[in-house]
Amino acid sequence: MMHEKLCTKCGQAAASVKLTKLIKGQMEVQWLCSDCAAEESPYQKKISALSVQAILAGLLNQNATEAAAKPVRPSIEATCSACGLPFETYRSTLLLGCSQCYEDFEEYLITDLRKFHGSTVHRGRVPEGTPRPIELHRSPQELKRRLREAVEAEDFELAARLRDELRRLQTSEGGSN
Amino acid sequence: MTAADPILASDTWLARTGPEEHVVVSSRARYARNLPGLPFPMRARPEELAAVAERVAAAVSVHPRFRDGYHLELPGLTPGERTYLKENLLISPEMEKGNEHRAIFLSPDIALAVMINEEDHLRLYALDAGFRLNEVLNAVIALESDLAKSLGFAFSPKFGYLTACPTNTGTGLRASVMVHLPGMVASKQMAEFAKSMPQLGLTVRGFYGENSDHIGDFFQISNEITLGKSEEEIVQAVCHVVERVIEREEQARRSIFEQSRGAAEDEVWRAYGILTHARSMSSDEAVRLLSRLRYGVDRGFFPALSHGELNRLIIAVQPGHLQYGRGAIGPAERDALRAELLRARLASRPSNN
Numbered sequence: 001m002m003h004e005k006l007c008t009k010c011g012q013a014a015a016s017v018k019l020t021k022l023i024k025g026q027m028e029v030q031w032l033c034s035d036c037a038a039e040e041s042p043y044q045k046k047i048s049a050l051s052v053q054a055i056l057a058g059l060l061n062q063n064a065t066e067a068a069a070k071p072v073r074p075s076i077e078a079t080c081s082a083c084g085l086p087f088e089t090y091r092s093t094l095l096l097g098c099s100q101c102y103e104d105f106e107e108y109l110i111t112d113l114r115k116f117h118g119s120t121v122h123r124g125r126v127p128e129g130t131p132r133p134i135e136l137h138r139s140p141q142e143l144k145r146r147l148r149e150a151v152e153a154e155d156f157e158l159a160a161r162l163r164d165e166l167r168r169l170q171t172s173e174g175g176s177n
Numbered sequence: 178m179t180a181a182d183p184i185l186a187s188d189t190w191l192a193r194t195g196p197e198e199h200v201v202v203s204s205r206a207r208y209a210r211n212l213p214g215l216p217f218p219m220r221a222r223p224e225e226l227a228a229v230a231e232r233v234a235a236a237v238s239v240h241p242r243f244r245d246g247y248h249l250e251l252p253g254l255t256p257g258e259r260t261y262l263k264e265n266l267l268i269s270p271e272m273e274k275g276n277e278h279r280a281i282f283l284s285p286d287i288a289l290a291v292m293i294n295e296e297d298h299l300r301l302y303a304l305d306a307g308f309r310l311n312e313v314l315n316a317v318i319a320l321e322s323d324l325a326k327s328l329g330f331a332f333s334p335k336f337g338y339l340t341a342c343p344t345n346t347g348t349g350l351r352a353s354v355m356v357h358l359p360g361m362v363a364s365k366q367m368a369e370f371a372k373s374m375p376q377l378g379l380t381v382r383g384f385y386g387e388n389s390d391h392i393g394d395f396f397q398i399s400n401e402i403t404l405g406k407s408e409e410e411i412v413q414a415v416c417h418v419v420e421r422v423i424e425r426e427e428q429a430r431r432s433i434f435e436q437s438r439g440a441a442e443d444e445v446w447r448a449y450g451i452l453t454h455a456r457s458m459s460s461d462e463a464v465r466l467l468s469r470l471r472y473g474v475d476r477g478f479f480p481a482l483s484h485g486e487l488n489r490l491i492i493a494v495q496p497g498h499l500q501y502g503r504g505a506i507g508p509a510e511r512d513a514l515r516a517e518l519l520r521a522r523l524a525s526r527p528s529n530n
Binding site for chain 2: 085095096097102109113116119125126130
């Protein structure tokens with residue numbers, strides 16, 4: 001197991017940056033945390049958790065807040081066309097009445113599904129004989145997920161390719177989200 | 178059937194032994210499924226529930242794994258029998274209520290179960306002793322695809338398998354492992370551990386799952402997320418955490434002994450003394466004392482007592498098991514019976530004193 005180096009300047013945080021200075025022909029090596037590195041070096045920008053969001057938002061060319069799920073309050077009267085379950089009953093019991101509820105309440109359910117699972121797309125097994133739709137593999141959601149992973153892993157080359165693929169997909173689908 | 182006839186002839190999965198039994202009691206995989214075109218049970222009329230029960234029974238009763246198995250209709254069982262099934266983790270606390278048109282099918286070896294008309298039309302289970310999550314996943318997948326041939330299940334290409342509660346949508350899979358963690362509880366690691374679970378898409382619950390009390394130091398670790406991940410990814414995530422838990426629990430048990438060997442040994446032997454001599458004991462006390470014996474079994478104090486046997490004893494002292502086949506008995510009689518059972522099962526084992 002590797003030992004984490006501590007910042008040589010503040011001695012508090014884990015060092016993530018190796019800073020080499022040449023002073024009068026003498027090389028001086030410092031191990032710094034990202035905060036101290038930002039102060040020490042003009043080239044070192046402070047990296048925070050926010051920057052992943054910012055890079056993502058930039059790549060996707062959209063407002064970061066737009067990506068967050070907007071809770072939608074459905075009208076009180078919404079009921080399922082098959083079983084007659086009022087949406088308000090689902091709200092209080094968290095139980096749907098039948099398969100049709102998923103279609104009739106889809107736009108509201110999406111918010112809940114994302115809240116419960118962090119996803120709205122099935123990626124598990126499918127009934128035998130069901131062809132797995134190609135789009136599922138390169139759906140916008142899937143691409144965004146891989147894009148986020150690429151940005152977090154700082155693989156910007158892959159991120160750029162995924163971004164281009166995502167743009168192509170969204171153009172061909174009429175820019176749907 | 179009289180009260181004295183056991184509803185299950187054979188021992189359940191509990192009689193088997195499994196890997197990592199010193200920490201992992203059992204592994205279980207559950208699929209939630211519904212029939213298309215019929216309302217989910219909470220919304221269904223009695224005749225619709227009856228239709229579900231009939232169609233599922235027709236499919237399950239011809240399945241080879243269920244030949245010579247059990248078909249139990251819940252309203253026909255006594256409350257004691259239902260509690261017994263619940264303590265074996267074969268039915269849920271919700272099923273224990275025994276509403277109309279609810280039934281359960283069990284394979285003769287009790288490794289597979291189909292619950293009918295619980296929250297969903299079908300709940301398919303595969304369970305086994307010890308840490309065998311991949312095996313039970315494969316078993317439940319095989320059962321599901323067999324039943325799908327004759328039943329067909331409600332499915333949407335977008336959301337996957339449709340369930341009454343959207344927290345189960347997608348795979349409908351709950352992969353859970355029951356663990357016994359006296360060391361982590363004693364060293365106060367549980368709260369912090371439980372807090373770290375949601376970010377992994379997992380959860381820690383009590384003995385009987387959702388909204389249940391925790392018995393002794395038993396916990397169920399299971400996935401919370403069912404949508405957006407494959408079955409294998411879900412099981413992998415649970416396995417990964419359980420492996421860490423086994424390490425941490427072993428470490429905790431070791432350090433309890435290293436830090437204060439005398440006191441820890443004294444506690445084990447005191448527990449053993451009470452368990453082998455008491456004349457009346459509540460199930461809470463029995464579970465607490467049996468939990469202490471766990472350290473002693475780890476250390477080889479009781480060569481004749483295995484971790485698996487300890488797991489079985491802890492279930493055997495639960496009220497439903499104690500009362501099973503004996504008709505209705507009062508709490509005082511039950512406590513005396515429990516003490517007698519413990520003396521018989523433990524005192525006869527020569528200890529390495």
